[in-house]
Amino acid sequence: MAGDDGKRSVFGDQAGSVEVLWGGRGRPSRGPKPALSLERITHTAMALADTGGLGAVSMQRVAAELDFTKMSLYRYVPGKNELVALMIDTALGEPPAPEAPAGSGRDGSGWRAALRAWAEALAAVHHRHPWLLEAAVGPRVMGPHELGWIDGALAALAGTGLTGGERLDAVVVVTGHVRTLARVAASTGLGSTRAKGPEEAMSAALNELLAGRADRFPAVAAAVADSGGASRDQAWEFGLERILDGLEAYTGRARGGTS
Amino acid sequence: MAGDDGKRSVFGDQAGSVEVLWGGRGRPSRGPKPALSLERITHTAMALADTGGLGAVSMQRVAAELDFTKMSLYRYVPGKNELVALMIDTALGEPPAPEAPAGSGRDGSGWRAALRAWAEALAAVHHRHPWLLEAAVGPRVMGPHELGWIDGALAALAGTGLTGGERLDAVVVVTGHVRTLARVAASTGLGSTRAKGPEEAMSAALNELLAGRADRFPAVAAAVADSGGASRDQAWEFGLERILDGLEAYTGRARGGTS
DNA sequence: GAGAAACTGTATCCGGTGGACACGGTTCTG
């Protein structure tokens, strides 16, 4: 079914995305065989985005890369939004298999390692496809792969005593941290500092901004001075550890404080 | 070359943004008086973005709103990137005054309330200007107001035993959470569910996606079922509390473990 | 088999975007 025939869906404008992401696309058997495929188009677009950012992805360029006309793509994809949605879900790929919880008996102590591994895998995906950040702004629908990732994170939290809503909220926080650090890493692509590490470049930018203005931003100046110059790539670890600490404290509190 | 005369800066392409954000714009005294101003242009663009999103901001529309030609704007702003940078910094506005730390003696227990108030103020700004999310993707430079906000958050953390780098990292985490929740709130603008609360709409979308597919995503299905339907607007509070808990645990650990 | 129906890829056209450039009018400085 084409989706919105009669049954009004929650997804108003995004019906095309739902169709293309979740719909089983059965090829009709009347006309000539299609010379392209959703997969080819999506992968070509992803390759363009990987090298030149999401701005390098236009219907014209994707079509040119495939030696086709721009309009021919619209036989496969309803519009650019839908193509981007496909790119996102394809880039995410299959979620990592939940690691065998070695020491996760009944106490559920394995969730922390599992969630950390999950977050690192997601961060790796974002590192491989930096355009995921720009692509995933604004209203959009989740694809099967994305929902699979969410499922993986929630499964890791199954052993904890958290309620369903709390598990969802926890996943939101961790996902947010992954995206935040991806954003920090992407924000350091400034001019000449392109090749350095993310946090080093950021501190360089801060230093240049603070030059002669340290009195206006004393706390920033103090923090930068105290950080000893290059604070390596610590933000990812620090933030993730703090979040996991907070979750662990909460689970322990909920478990032990029920009396 | 305009701008980088000799002294190469860390900000390669973004020299125009640095100039327009930080440069004291002294008006030359040779030609006729300018009929427009940076402020007028920026505020007009912000009004457009507030009502129609960042996509509604184009040079033509801004100029039309001011009854001017598109190209006249380029006398004030080097390009659209710079205009957006101005919009961001103007939208942020003056950072909130650090609240008087009532009970913050030497132990530095007031930082938690201060940081929480700071985060809520930042979230309020994002709520007022949802386009801040889309606007702040990709490489960009911080404006004075933005740096002021960072300074405020770092000042709140001054009492803790955290090192400078750790303070910076903590601010990154909290800022990321603010942005994450703003993103969740913005992602719920889907079709017919526009008027409902953010988390409610998201669970509606999840339910529609899970229809008949609960076996493929068991953990998601379980969490949604357990969340009792409408889990209100809990993600913000839950995540923020977990992050603050994690920070508090860390400071306590660092303070108590120094002996 | 013949024709109709469905499908594919393409050519053309449109409104909109950010921006380069040259130009005439205005204003201040020497």
Place this chain on the structure above:
DNA sequence: CAGAACCGTGTCCACCGGATACAGTTTCTC
């Protein structure tokens, strides 16, 4: 008063996403 500096504008361009109409190909039905 002359020239330089500056302002606003008109014109032009490449590119963007997308609608529409059309010719060629395949397959189903009579």
